[in-house]
Amino acid sequence: MYIQRKTLLFLALPLALAVAAAYAQWILFGLPPVPVLEASGSGPSGFPAWLRITHYVNLLFLVLLVRSGLQVLMDHPRLYWNVHCTPGTEWLRLTPIEVPHDRVWTSKDDSRYLSPWLGLPGFRHTIGMARHWHFLSVLFWVGNGLLFVALLFATDQWQRLVPNSWQIIPDAWAVWVHYATLHLPPEPNGFYHYNALQQLTYFGVVFILAPLAILTGPSMSPALTNRFRWYPKLPGNRQIGRSLHFLVMSAFVLFVIGHVAMVAITGFVQNMNHIVVGTDDTSLSGIYLGLVGLGVILVVNVLAHRLAWRQPRFVQHVAKAIVTPVMWLLLNRSVPVAEFPGEDISPFFWANGKLPTSEEWKALADDDFKDYRLKVYGLVESPVELSLDDLRALGKQTQTTLHHCIQGWSGIAEWGGLPLEVLIKLVRPQPTAQRVVFHSFGDGVEFSTGESNGRYYDSLPMANAMQPQSLLAYEMNGETLPHLNGAPLRLRVENQLGFKMVKWIESIEFVADLQDVGEGEGGYAEDYEYFGELANI
Numbered sequence: 001m002y003i004q005r006k007t008l009l010f011l012a013l014p015l016a017l018a019v020a021a022a023y024a025q026w027i028l029f030g031l032p033p034v035p036v037l038e039a040s041g042s043g044p045s046g047f048p049a050w051l052r053i054t055h056y057v058n059l060l061f062l063v064l065l066v067r068s069g070l071q072v073l074m075d076h077p078r079l080y081w082n083v084h085c086t087p088g089t090e091w092l093r094l095t096p097i098e099v100p101h102d103r104v105w106t107s108k109d110d111s112r113y114l115s116p117w118l119g120l121p122g123f124r125h126t127i128g129m130a131r132h133w134h135f136l137s138v139l140f141w142v143g144n145g146l147l148f149v150a151l152l153f154a155t156d157q158w159q160r161l162v163p164n165s166w167q168i169i170p171d172a173w174a175v176w177v178h179y180a181t182l183h184l185p186p187e188p189n190g191f192y193h194y195n196a197l198q199q200l201t202y203f204g205v206v207f208i209l210a211p212l213a214i215l216t217g218p219s220m221s222p223a224l225t226n227r228f229r230w231y232p233k234l235p236g237n238r239q240i241g242r243s244l245h246f247l248v249m250s251a252f253v254l255f256v257i258g259h260v261a262m263v264a265i266t267g268f269v270q271n272m273n274h275i276v277v278g279t280d281d282t283s284l285s286g287i288y289l290g291l292v293g294l295g296v297i298l299v300v301n302v303l304a305h306r307l308a309w310r311q312p313r314f315v316q317h318v319a320k321a322i323v324t325p326v327m328w329l330l331l332n333r334s335v336p337v338a339e340f341p342g343e344d345i346s347p348f349f350w351a352n353g354k355l356p357t358s359e360e361w362k363a364l365a366d367d368d369f370k371d372y373r374l375k376v377y378g379l380v381e382s383p384v385e386l387s388l389d390d391l392r393a394l395g396k397q398t399q400t401t402l403h404h405c406i407q408g409w410s411g412i413a414e415w416g417g418l419p420l421e422v423l424i425k426l427v428r429p430q431p432t433a434q435r436v437v438f439h440s441f442g443d444g445v446e447f448s449t450g451e452s453n454g455r456y457y458d459s460l461p462m463a464n465a466m467q468p469q470s471l472l473a474y475e476m477n478g479e480t481l482p483h484l485n486g487a488p489l490r491l492r493v494e495n496q497l498g499f500k501m502v503k504w505i506e507s508i509e510f511v512a513d514l515q516d517v518g519e520g521e522g523g524y525a526e527d528y529e530y531f532g533e534l535a536n537i
Ligand SMILES: Nc1nc2c(c(=O)[nH]1)N[C@H]1C(S)=C(S)[C@@H](COP(=O)(O)O)O[C@H]1N2
Pocket: 349, 350, 351, 352, 353, 354, 404, 405, 406, 440, 441, 442, 443, 444, 445, 456, 457, 484, 485, 486, 497, 498, 499, 500, 501, 502, 503, 504
C-alpha cells in the first residue's frame, strides 16, 4: 500500500494536533470539568422500538455496503484527486504494482484479490456481484435512514441528537481532553442523555456523514455527470467524489469502532439493554439478543457471499427487478450533453479488453481497414454495408467527454464519428426492433483463465442509442482511432459505463428481444461477469 505523504499529513495532522492540544491542556491546567446531566423528567427517555430497529437495520446494511464497496474499490485499487487517473498520480494505491510502460496493462489486469472476509463477494474482479449487493443494500439503507430521521422529528427523539446551544462545543472539547489523555469523564446515563462529544458525534454521523455518502456516490455516475457537469464540480471532479466516498466510508468504519468501544467501556450491560431491548436495567437480555442480532448479520453476509458464487444469475435478476427500475427512473432519462474543453483531454487513458486475434481483423488492420465493411442488419427496412468512407460521408460529430469505467477510473477524450441516430434513421428499424446489438471482432476474455466464451458484444435499448452523444467513433483525440481503443470503429454512449462501449465493431444488429443474443443478458459482460445491463452508475 502506498499513501502520498501530503495526503497522510492532511488526514492525520488535525487528529495529531487535537491529541497534542488535549495533552497540553491536561498537563498545564489539569482536566477540565465536564457538566453531567442527570436523568430528568424533561426530554426523551429511553429508546422506542422503532429507534432500536432502525439502528440495527442501519448496521446490517452498513456492513453490506462497506464490504461490497471495498470489493468495488479493489477492482481499480487506486484513488486520485485528478480526473485523468494517470498512473503515478494516485494519493492512495492499494496494489504494489506500478503500471508498466513497455506493454499493454489493462485496467482488468490491474484489479486485485480481496479476501472474502473483507470483501463481498471476495476474490478478484467480482465487481459485477459487488455492485448488485452495493446497490441493493443502498436502497434499503437510505430507505431505513429516511424513516429513522422522519421518526426522530415526529417524536421528541431528535432532542438527543440536535444540539440546542453552542455551549456544546466547549463541553465536547472538555470530554475530548479526557478521552484523548486516556481518562474517563463522568458519563451521563445514556438512557436519558448523551455527553456533549457523543451528541456532537452522533449528530455528525447522521446529518453530515450519511448525506455525504449519499451525495458522493452518484458523483461517479456517467449518466449524472455527463448530464449535469456542475455535479462532479461540487466536490471538484469525479475522482475527488470517488475519493471522498472512500473517506466517508473510512470515517463510518472508524466511528463504528470507536462507538462500540465506548459502549463497552462505559457500562456494556446497561448500554446494550438501552439500545437492544429498550430497558435501563442490568439483566443480560440486551447482550444475548444483541449477539443474536450480530449472528444474523454474519449469516446474511455468508449467504450473500454464497449466493454471489452459486446463484450469480439469480442475484443479477433480483437486482434487475429492483435496482434497474430505480436507475431507469432517476438517471436514464438524463440526456448526456456535458463537453470538456480541449485542454482537459487526459494525457493517459486506461485501456480494457484484448486486441482481436481473429485473422479477419488482422488482415483488415494490415490494410488500414480499407476493406472494412460495417454490416447493419436484423429488424430493419434497409440493411446496409458501409465502408469507413461511407460512414464519414454520412456525417461527423465530435465530442469531448468523460469516460467512466465500471472499475472506477475515468478519462477525458475527444471522439469523432457518426451519430448513431443518423445510422438508425438510414436503416429504418422495424416497429418490433427494441434493441441495438454491437458485435465485436474481439473475443470477450474470461478474466481469470484467459479463455473466451466467444465474441464480445453489447446492446442498447433504442432510447439510449438515440441519445445525442451516442456515437460510432472512428477518431480519438483528432486522430484515427488507435488499434487498442477499438479500430476501426467503437461505440461511445456517454450516459453508460465503459463496458457498454463495444470496441472493434464488426456489425450492428437490430433485435426484438435480448433473448435472441448470447446468453440473453444484454452483453458479454452481462452474460459472463453478471454486470447489470443498464449502466447509468
Ligand atoms: N470488444 C471489446 N470492447 C470493449 C471492451 C472489451 O473487453 N472488448 N472493454 C470495454 C470496457 S470495460 C471499457 S472501460 C472500454 C475501454 O475503452 P478504452 O480501452 O478505449 O479505454 O472499452 C469497452 N469495450
